Amino acid sequence: MAELFVLDKASILERLGGDEEIFTMMVDMFVQDVDSNCAALAAALASGDPAALHREAHTVKGLLATFSDESGAAEAGAVEQLARDGLVEGQAEAVAGLQQRLREIAAVLSAG
């Protein structure tokens, strides 16, 4: 991932209608779910099943977009597209990049 994640709380809050309560709830859930999301990505990659990888990459794309991480969402979107075309092999590096991104965001969110 080229760029570091920068938390753009203002844009996220704008999407949530300025609702801090929902924002906090989502941050908590993201941090809570980060391990299982990384594990699901790894499992999909290991299974060699393009449909599984397509689905998990799609989920991660949505998660990253929710936290206004446009470049991260774009990377996830690229994995999703390739998996949709049936490609799993050769995506290990990109998947590792997504896992790293998820943990990076979790760390930033946890730091508050």
Add this chain to the structure above:
Amino acid sequence: MHNVLIIDDSDINLTLIKALVLKLGDCSPTLFDHPLAALEWCRSNVPDLVIVDYMMPDMDGLKFISAFRALHGRNEIPVLMITANDQKDVRYDALLGGANDFLTKPIDRVEFSARARNMLSLRTGQKYLADRAEHLSVLVDERTAEIREREKELIFRISRAAEFRDPETGAHIQRMAHYSQIIALGLDLSLAQQKLILEAAPMHDVGKIGIPDYILLKPGKLTPEEFEVMKGHARLGQELLKDSRSEVIQAGAEVAISHHEKYDGTGYPHGLKGHQIPLFGRIVAVADVFDALTSERPYKRAWSLDDACKYLEDGRGKHFDPMCVEAFLAGWEHVLDIRQRFRDEEMPQI
């Protein structure tokens, strides 16, 4: 309170959408992270709005919508589908497959609230129309029942008017009508036909209104000429009742013209034979004759039940349709009940 069904395999999305739904106010969210479980829930619950993610394991949003729409009564319930921005093809498929609108990820509260409110307004309108249609339907049923009751009463009163000029009584009309119904039941006619003959049979002698008193009320035997005039009551009855738009009165016209026909072709006015005689005419012939025989008149004693039954049996294939006689005798217990219920000295309600 609107029941909002939310289906998404991502917990964070479920939580977010639930929170947004609660912010709408007057909504109760039901959450599922698996579409098949949600579909099962929909078999016995009716949501007011469905919010469903497109990409889910086992069953995607398109397949869910299609299965949901196939459930009875779920055809018009608003469905919002959540898709990513770049899934234009999916959106087209969803529109064709029954989605009403879309939400794009990441979900934006302003857009979400506007679209969800629109869908709920649509649902409120649907429910209002459905309630109104049901209310109107109940109202129409009530009014129709009132009119039918009035029609029944008028028929009975018109039939009574004819009978007033005759030694026969109101109870005779009731008995012969119910006997006719017993025969219809024994012949396996539908409930609607049984009800129809019960209501139409009282009109069998309505044509007697047009017969002069000196013939109708003559104590002794009628001369052949007088009998010819008397026979005219069948045609007169039909004249009075024919061409009605009411099914009951149409049946009454048929009964009036045909209840003096005989199975062997020796009856009047047309001398019809066997199944040329309308079924209702064949039924009423048995019911009317049996009651006339077993009733007391100023000029005759009442026959015993055994003698009257013997008369019917002897008349099989001659005066009467054998099937109608058989159906009447098969309902003997009911015949006795009706004799008890409608006695000459009393006038029970219809």
